[in-house]
Structure formats: structure tokens, C-alpha cells
Amino acid sequence: MIEWDKKYCVGISRIDNDHKRYIDTLNKLIHLKKNNETPDGIKQVLREMTNYVLTHFKTEETYMLEFEYPEYQDHKNEHHDFAMKIISYLDKVVNGEYEIAYEILEDLKSWLVNHIQSTDLKYIDCFIKNGLK
Ligand SMILES: [Fe+2]
Numbered sequence: 264m265i266e267w268d269k270k271y272c273v274g275i276s277r278i279d280n281d282h283k284r285y286i287d288t289l290n291k292l293i294h295l296k297k298n299n300e301t302p303d304g305i306k307q308v309l310r311e312m313t314n315y316v317l318t319h320f321k322t323e324e325t326y327m328l329e330f331e332y333p334e335y336q337d338h339k340n341e342h343h344d345f346a347m348k349i350i351s352y353l354d355k356v357v358n359g360e361y362e363i364a365y366e367i368l369e370d371l372k373s374w375l376v377n378h379i380q381s382t383d384l385k386y387i388d389c390f391i392k393n394g395l396k
Pocket of ligand 1: 323338342378382383
């Protein structure tokens with residue numbers, strides 16, 4: 264399981280709550296793996312994660328645009344690449360490659376941690392300056 268840690272905290276509650284939810288979903292997947300759960304369960308959690316990730320990216324991007332964040336495009340590109348990746352994972356699972364859901368756990372985890380701790384950190388000053396808490 265992955266524990267929420269203050270090193271993942273960006274200090275803006277809405278964003279932190281989103282990231283916590285991502286970790287919760289990831290933990291669900293880890294739990295399914297441990298218990299050798301059914302393909303349907305895996306599909307459902309991965310679908311939930313995909314929808315949630317896309318919504319979260321949209322939230323961040325909307326703020327960046329609104330606040331005229333200078334690194335918007337780079338950040339958006341990073342989101343786009345990950346979105347494509349997670350959609351292709353989901354696609355594989357939907358098409359019966361259930362084992363992949365477990366192979367990608369490390370990838371899903373390290374992506375989030377790296378993204379929060381480098382790319383997301385850069386917008387904090389801008390977001391806070393624009394009134395987000
Ligand atoms: Fe982001």
C-alpha cells in the first residue's frame with residue numbers, strides 16, 4: 264500500500280485531495296492484486312482511475328489557463344502523454360489482458376510521485392498568488 268505523505272503535499276487542498284484520491288485508487292488496485300481479484304474488479308478500478316485522472320488533469324489545466332501560468336503547455340504535454348498511456352492500459356485490460364493491470368502498478372506509482380514532486384510543485388506559487396488555498 265502507498266501511504267499519503269507530506270512529501271506529496273502541494274499545499275492546495277483541492278489538488279491534494281485529488282492526489283489523495285489517486286493514491287486511494289492505486290491502493291485499491293494493489294489490494295486486488297493481493298487478493299487475486301476477478302477481471303471485472305480490475306477493469307472497474309482501472310476505469311475509475313482513468314476517468315479520475317482525466318478529470319484531475321482538466322482541473323489543473325483550467326487553473327493554469329485562468330492564471331496564465333507560463334509553463335502551461337509543457338505541463339499539459341506531460342498530462343497528455345500520461346493520459347495516452349493510461350488509456351492504452353485500460354484498453355488492454357478491456358480487451359482481456361488483465362495481468363497488465365498488475366505490471367503497470369509501479370509505473371502508475373512512480374509517475375504520480377515524480378509528477379507531483381517536480382512538475383506540479385512549479386505551479387504552486389502561481390496558484391497561491393491567484394488565491395487558491
Ligand atoms: Fe499536473
